Amino acid sequence: MSQLTRKDFDRSLLPDVAAFDCGDVEGPWCAEVSDWIKKPDGALLAIVRYKTKVWLYYLPDGRLVGYGSLGTAKWEWPGIDSPKLKVFHIPFFRVAREFRGQPAGDDQVRHARQIMDDLIGEARRWHATGIEPVVTLYVDERNGAALRFYRKCGFRDFHEKKLASDTTAGKFNLGMVFPF
Numbered sequence: 001m002s003q004l005t006r007k008d009f010d011r012s013l014l015p016d017v018a019a020f021d022c023g024d025v026e027g028p029w030c031a032e033v034s035d036w037i038k039k040p041d042g043a044l045l046a047i048v049r050y051k052t053k054v055w056l057y058y059l060p061d062g063r064l065v066g067y068g069s070l071g072t073a074k075w076e077w078p079g080i081d082s083p084k085l086k087v088f089h090i091p092f093f094r095v096a097r098e099f100r101g102q103p104a105g106d107d108q109v110r111h112a113r114q115i116m117d118d119l120i121g122e123a124r125r126w127h128a129t130g131i132e133p134v135v136t137l138y139v140d141e142r143n144g145a146a147l148r149f150y151r152k153c154g155f156r157d158f159h160e161k162k163l164a165s166d167t168t169a170g171k172f173n174l175g176m177v178f179p180f
């Protein structure tokens with residue numbers, strides 16, 4: 001990471017994420033993303049139960065820029081009709097509103113990209129333990145900024161979530177993959 005430092009997320013860092021909210025400008029996907037890091041049955045449970053890794057990313061002056069997460073999941077891979085294999089999975093990812101699109105200069109790597117590069121770097125290191133070399137995620141297909149961001153990072157569309165009928169949000173979920 002060129003500019004950000006990260007901390008392993010745990011209960012003691014809950015005050016740092018308390019300010020994450022959706023305001024009235026974000027879409028219907030926002031509550032899930034912002035609640036996940038704050039609620040006891042979200043990130044904290046995933047860390048204990050699924051060994052998900054969750055990090056908070058900070059600027060040198062101590063301001064919180066966002067969070068990233070990385071765990072594993074079972075996906076039909078490499079094709080939608082393949083048997084399920086253990087792959088890397090990013091459950092949730094968020095950059096605070098004031099840091100989106102920042103830093104703005106053409107010659108600088110944006111914060112969101114720095115966090116994603118860090119997560120992919122972790123997957124590459126962790127891959128030595130025998131997990132398939134692909135990072136997966138779901139994105140709400142109405143979330144234009146996230147779709148555009150993931151595509152810029154090299155993710156490609158994979159399939160629509162088969163659990164679509166389970167939740168309202170799930171109906172719009174698109175699976176994306178980044179093979180490495």
Ligand SMILES: CC(C)(COP(=O)(O)OP(=O)(O)OC[C@H]1O[C@@H](n2cnc3c(N)ncnc32)[C@H](O)[C@@H]1OP(=O)(O)O)[C@@H](O)C(=O)NCCC(=O)NCCS
Nearest residue numbers: 033092093094095099100101102110112144145146148149
């Ligand atoms: C997804 C997210 C991490 C991307 O971070 P970011 O700082 O916005 O990333 P970028 O600066 O690369 O911007 C992404 C692109 O979306 C574009 N964009 C912004 N709002 C958009 C919208 N409503 N529709 C379409 N594109 C949009 C930006 O113009 C930018 O494209 P560009 O670089 O070609 O100009 C950030 O938007 C975020 O935290 N969103 C809320 C949480 C979330 O949705 N997380 C993902 C699901 S878990």
